[in-house]
Amino acid sequence: MQQSPPLATFRYSVRAGQDEAFETWLRDLLALAVTVPGLIGVSRAAQTNTPGATGWEITCRFETESDRDHWVNSTVLAKAHAEAAPLFVSPPLAISDVDDEAARMMVVTSHVTPGREADWHAAQARLNGLVVGFPGFDGLEIFKPSGDSHNWTTVLTFRSKRDLENWKGSKERRRLLSQLEETKHDSVDVGPAAFGTWFVASTTASRPAPEWKQAMVVLAVLYPLVSFYDITLGNAAGQGLAIAGHPIIRGLGLPFPVVVFLGNAVGTVLLSWMLMPAAVRLFDWWLDPAASQAQTIQGALLLIALYVLEVAAFSYVFEAWGF
Known part of the structure; x- marks a missing residue:
């Protein structure tokens, strides 16, 4: 490199x-x-x-x-x-x-509703006109949607990571983004985030969901997925499935590292294309960075209750069926 x-x-x-x-x-x-x-x-x-x-x-x-x-x-x-x-x-x-190019680069993806392209271009022109005059600005590229996608991608580059952070936290940018939010402009900021692109699916957010909220949603999905895999496919790939000492499924006898790898592979596919998109849509009202304090508290309590139910349900299964 x-x-x-x-x-x-x-x-x-x-x-x-x-x-x-x-x-x-x-x-x-x-x-x-x-x-x-x-x-x-x-x-x-x-x-x-x-x-x-x-x-x-x-x-x-x-x-x-x-x-x-x-x-x-x-x-x-x-x-x-x-x-x-x-x-x-x-x-x-x-x-x-x-000169760490990745650290001084910002990628912004805008999901533009069909029929609203002219509004988006006008709003984007105002934002671009602001950033090109900002101290430390180095470059701007705009990529059109590909295929049937409605996502426009804008790549901003600054001379240093510090310049990028100054832009992200600037009053000018926050003011313009608040105006875009007030007009329901559907722009999504896809800067570096803890959990990749799972949490940029909302078309109403102009910046990523808080990372602690992202972590809570991932935990609510990941725990039951891993537990269910261990009971079913994990046992089938490994030493088999037995309930109260009675064999139910004859296992393939694969080594434990292979069983773990298969679990990660299956989990990655299910999380990326099925479970996380559904969870993000379900908790979109809570993940929104503009969510009220009452919404934030309600969503956190709901997820904590969900954790308790998940742990209780799998504890019952493991104890009652004798795994």
Whole structure:
């Protein structure tokens, strides 16, 4: 696997009225940077203005960490920063990082109801217009639905993981998403989640369900599935099924690791294509990130009661039938 390029990011807070002088200085600095051994890329971005200052961010990509450290600690860079000190509100901030593309990428899937494509395109244009001007934005790609699907996919890339997190938590993004929710726009955020894509089936959520809710639903489905497999197919594949000492099913006698593998294979298929989609639809009202506090409490109590019933039912089966 190819190693991710090391990064050196410099953040500058430029005094009000000094932007033109800073850009002249920056051009000279970048002219020096592109001659540095090991440099493979440079990007620059002007950030949102703050009272009395303008934030700038310069990111340099290098072939090796040694190349990066050589530039960051060079006398040439130190001299350039010292000469430009009167332009800055505060000293430049240097951040060393690694270009982990997956960590700085955000995938957004939108399920668009047939007939509402024009509304979605208009809403998506507003969101895209906001993100392309956001500090740290690096790229945007939109993929059309394939086959009979109605899912549009948007891939956003930022210069660093920190930039991505800033975008995800920004007031601008939350404000626009709240507007989309108010108009019942059916966009689904499919960023990294604990349980993959099971919990992005809802067409009314604009962000993933809370992970603790995801875990509770998975447990409610996984426990009875595993228990039922152990009683039936697990025994049939292993040493057989006997109730109170009387053989019911003659087992295949497969080794225990093989029995476990078969259980995982069967469980994966049932969970992915049957059980979890049904469970997500059943608890969609509770998984919704916009669910009220009363809904959240009701759903949690319902699942706890379901746990108790499941454990009691299988305890009775194991004790009464003598497994």
